Amino acid sequence: MIVVLGGRGYVGQAICQQLQQRGLTFQAWSRRDCDYSRPEVLLESLRHSGARFLINSAGFTGRPNVDACELAKAECLAGNAVLPGTIREVCEHLQLPWGHVSSGCIYTGSGGSGAGFTEQDTPNFSFRQNNCSFYSGCKALGEEVLDGAERCYVWRLRIPFGHVDGPRNYISKLLRYDCLLDARNSISQLDECAAAFVDCWQRSVPYGVYNMTNPGSVTTRDVVAMIRRHGLSRKEFRFFDSDEQFLQIAAKTPRSNCVLDSGKAIVAGLQLRPVQEALEWSLCRWRAEEA
Template structure:
């Protein structure tokens, strides 16, 4: 009889992305518990890990701002407490308890430049982040620099998350609420097809940093066109430049393409192939259209 302990996940954070993580874990036939502890509360975190005795922890908690990351510019203490202190505390508690941790981080830490322009090479996991003009991005960089030294931690960099629903945190809902949008190619994370890969990586105790986005890039106009095709036929929008956008923001936004060679290679070793971003988006939007 096998004595291998069945994988049980303890999830920190109970927001929109957490819900999709829970669905991916359940679909993989694993069990999970959702913690109500704040990740910066060391005693509460240690208590939940001890009581639950998980094989894996997944951190979906963190401050992203409401309605967007501009919130972080005027709430720097709260942002630091969650994104740096909390993330580090959770990783340290997991390390002390001998538990693997997957940390959902951000890919909003790079910006196009002369060596990484539109259509050029994407940023790899080994390249130094170059975007700190947003305080949110700054906290993600600081946390990542600490977490990468923990031998039990897997860091997945998510960007522009999209799923087959109309939740307020879904990028497509945010875009559709704006009067004008910029039209720049970017990497993005189509959650329905990506998150099964996160469970696979965690199951196999992978560690280190991975760019966690779907293959290829897409523009905001392409997103809106798919929304118009599958969900809202009357949808219309206008564009403006990055310079015009920056005038109405508390902090500039980054634009980048992330290289996912490392991610694709590892998942292929486990027999999992990621669909291209446009195919994954179209499938997600068809799901919304069927529900609508």
């Protein structure tokens, strides 16, 4: 049996769908089901659940975007930096293997070689550089808390997208925003990444940190061109003139724009298609969010 913390969120639902499709027994826990922020509660709940693996997809992202974290710092710190440490403590006590959904937003840029940051590169968009959003800073702290964790996967998701319209979907956001920032990023097809998370456990992939992004990178203009070509929108998309203008007009805090190297995940046998192919697949199958 697998326990999914935060199983009713955007990422958690995709993970649960993968588990269901594979006929695996699982339970999706929200804070209402189990206050997993309290180690003694999580310990007893897991002890009685019969869990063989745990996936943590819980965290605090803020709505409608990470700007909200600047106004809810206590919640952001608790959900993204403290909670991973709590889960680590409990899982290591129970000798329970687990996986943590992290984020690639702890980097900015394309890495020293320009080919993308690897799992060995030190985060450069964090509190230690004093250049980041509060959300990114907390995510970086969450990874520090897990340094050296036993029987643990750390999966770095990055700007998730898919084929179903919804407020958390990157494609949906591009369709709805009035003005866009053109930047180059690695992004993650959510269903593929959710499948890769489960594959890590089922295939006994070595524990450790994995950049879970589709190989390659795209610019905002690249994705907009694909959206128009697939007929999802005929509007004239507008773009900010610069990062500075974006921060002055549309954002309260700096954004992470980065390229990650997903080579380690590919070598491990995890199925992540090239980003252009994954985008084409999602846009060809685009549909409205189910009520």
